[in-house]
Amino acid sequence: MSAAGKTSAVVIGASGGIGGAFEAALIEEGVFDVVHGFARSRTGAQHLDLLDEASIAVAAARVAEGPAPSLVIVATGLLHEGDRGPEKSLGDLDPQWLAKVHAVNAIGPVLVAKHFLPIMPRGGRAVFAALSARVGSIADNRLGGWYGYRASKAALNMMVRNLAIEEHRRNSRAIVVALHPGTVDTGLSGPFQGNVPPGRLFDRDRAALQLLDVIEGLKVTDSGGLFDFEGKEIPF
Template identity: 70%
Template sequence: MAQETTGPAVVIGASGGIGAALVAALAEEGVTVRGFARSFAGADRLELTDEDSIAAAAASLTAPPQLVIVATGLLHEGAHTPEKSLAALDPAWLARQYAVNAIGPALVAKHFLPTQPRTGRTLFAVLSARVASIGDNRLGGWYGYRASKAALNQFVRTLSIEQRRRNDRSIVVAVHPGTVDTALSRPFQGNVAADQLFAPDRAAVQLLDVLDGLRPVDSGRLFDWEGTEIAP
């Protein structure tokens, strides 16, 4: 990882496979990093669907973070799996996906972006997905995940415009980590080539390398793990 990110840093979703790996990779580089997750206790607990917990987490920071990463996502839960057809659409499940994949990260931005410095390079990044690209959608299916992550990408674009007025060196982006060997992707890894299934520690380093290479002109966009822009 390059040395653009010197810290402090915050990782939301730090108990997940990618989130925990990001915390470890940042710490290994000597960056002071604070992790939040819904499974954590006390001041380190953050539940994406509870705005009070998001606000409390932001208020507990002791220093302005240069880097904030929202490493969260919901693809399946209990009996709910990605929809293969219109017949599978369920309004409650759709609302749940939007709450976690789009609204939650937007509320994190609402409370954490104001804590970042008003001068100098800052980064606010969220995990998105290639399947959220409307232009790249050739297979259909996965209605809720595609749509909620596409909504997240629109939040990112809109946030980037407002944040630029606050700090013209700020960067707000969405990043696609590829298929990572975590609980989120495990049920769907059957057709993934071995060299395209990334271990969490590798995925974390790849993402941090991409983030370190970004500049303010890149704000509001979606990039994959190789630093290639993905069409909206």
């Protein structure tokens, strides 16, 4: 809560399927006085490119004008692009693609944290959440493949754990988590929806509301963890 008694929320990746649903839900619920939505495809004050740290800093400076954000959600991710998709085997590995996937899925979110965590409240409940994935769990990996996506989400999970430890020193009631939304009907999952069991492909609006419910139920002791859409912790 800011000195003026007002709060704000931030959604990074607000032009995406889940990100847009997060933004719409937060605006509709009206819990926050201001909801900021940023995306690479947006222009002007709403522009933020995860691959351009300067744009992240500019966006954070704008939000810092107040009220302070007590919720920041990074709803971004890269699984496929053009004719490039997740690797099925070792022979598919390409260093440039691996670097880009890590830049978007792991480095980008932690750079958002670098600029946004310092402008979040120093006291009281505040949540920084980044979308991760169950396939980023090393303990849960039984199929192999998807080298870049798995490794980049595992890296994000480690970043989240680090951030949680450091942010706790600044605000003992802060919560930093990674969230697994399940398989959501968006462009990211589009090419792979044929393998999804019946009833396990989620509408983007439902997915956003589920995760907002999970966020609402988080405790300080949950900080640093990875949680699915049902609020169940996923082992790293």
